[in-house]
Amino acid sequence: MTRKQIVDQTRDLQGLKGLVETYEEVAALRMQAIREAVLKSREFLDGLSSVFADAKSNGTTISTLNRNGRSVAVFASANTGLYGDIINKTYDLFMEFVQKRQADAVVIGKLGVKLVSQRNPELLYNYFDFSDAGLDLSNLSMIMRYLLQFERIYVFAGQYRSLVSQEPTVTSISGDEATAGLPAREKNLYLFEPSIAEVLRMFEQEIMTTLFSQSMHEGQLAKFASRLFHLDQSAENIDNSLTGLRVTARKLAHNLNAKKQLNTISGISLWGNS
DSSP, X not given: OOHHHHHHHHHHHHHHHHHXXXXXXXXXXXXXXXXXXXXXXXXXXXXXXXXXXXXXXXXXOSOOSOOOSOEEEEEEOOSSOOOTTHHHHHHHHHHHHHHHHTOEEEEESHHHHXXXXXXXXXXXOEEEOOOSSSOOHHHHHHHHHHHTTSSEEEEEEEEEEETTEEXXXXXXXXXXXXXXXXXXXXXXXXXXXXXXXXXXXXXXXXXXXXXXXXXXXXXXHXXXXXXXXXXXXXXXXXXXXHHHHXXXXXXXXXXXXXXXXXXXXXXXXXXXXX
């Protein structure tokens, strides 16, 4: 390797490192914002579930939605790349479920469409768009209007475990399943207007929508954590490459100096023999 090649590669790697560090900063900021949204969603769901538990204790049928008796699986992917392998892992879990349960399929995000066309082009599914940057209320309403017709709704998304670990998960957001297992609470008396059935309908839809939103937030958090982890690995690899170039440059300089010294000694020797 020549000195010019070392200089050129060093310049390119330093530029790439700057780009990686910029992406890292953006991913970290988005992670922080999404984490806060996940916590807020959980707090809201806890309060809503408490009231819903009291309403259920009146003996009214939990589900008041007109459902079609079928199951639907929702694959929450992304629109852009650089998310590591969490999208592919989630897709594998999604397809295994769809094929085993014969469930209807919904794909959210352009990467999901690409995966289906490449790996399972025979799959019939409904597609919805969704921003990687955050929840879009208009798209959220459109998706929920479609999903609420199903008896059982399963959302497939990544889940944040730690910065170095994100796992594909499936979450049931069906109203009756979502509220199962609530702890026993002191019974309160409420006056429901216009009727308990209408109130339960509203609560059920709110709970399902909140669970769906939370699943999407969890998926976004996992994706940005995966991106941050892989960008950090890339930055480390760049640093290692730069270190290797510096070592090569020192060896090259040492060899050049040694060659100059050898030429000088050879010249002195020839002069002395003349």
